[in-house]
Amino acid sequence: MVSELIKLQFELSRDGLLKDLEGVSPEALDVQPEGFNNNIRWHLGHILSATEQFMFGRNGQLPAVYNDYFGYGSKPANWTGDVPAADVLVDQLKSQLSRIKEIPNEVFANKLPKQILGQNTVGELAALASYHEANHCGQIHAMLRVVK
Numbered sequence: 767m768v769s770e771l772i773k774l775q776f777e778l779s780r781d782g783l784l785k786d787l788e789g790v791s792p793e794a795l796d797v798q799p800e801g802f803n804n805n806i807r808w809h810l811g812h813i814l815s816a817t818e819q820f821m822f823g824r825n826g827q828l829p830a831v832y833n834d835y836f837g838y839g840s841k842p843a844n845w846t847g848d849v850p851a852a853d854v855l856v857d858q859l860k861s862q863l864s865r866i867k868e869i870p871n872e873v874f875a876n877k878l879p880k881q882i883l884g885q886n887t888v889g890e891l892a893a894l895a896s897y898h899e900a901n902h903c904g905q906i907h908a909m910l911r912v913v914k
Contacts, residue, residue, distance in 0.1 A: 769874035775896040780863045795852045799912040810855040811836030820895035
């Protein structure tokens with residue numbers, strides 16, 4: 767079933783990401799290596815907030831300010847206020863994965879009220895979200911090689 771494969775892809779990406787982060791200091795997650803537009807903490811928040819919007823809508827379970835910190839076009843250089851620590855983001859990524867896995871499989875066949883980024887069903891949007899996440903996980907993996 768396609769919905770199970772999408773959920774598995776999220777699980778594989780998250781598990782790989784969390785494994786990559788093991789033993790990495792919080793300070794290293796805030797380093798922005800030369801040639802990269804953001805730091806690893808930004809990528810964690812971006813994965814979290816983008817996936818939340820794709821999978822649960824704009825009114826998901828994250829604070830609205832996350833879009834200011836981690837949305838498209840944002841960057842750490844512009845952060846003000848109380849930006850969530852990396853460990854908070856990691857906990858929220860784990861919780862979010864649990865919520866994704868709890869989505870009933872039949873929901874993935876539902877048509878969206880309107881097309882979003884060229885996608886017409888919940889499943890298509892979920893597949894796009896999973897691709898988006900894997901792309902950012904690749905960026906994090908590359909940044910960790912530079913930072914370490």
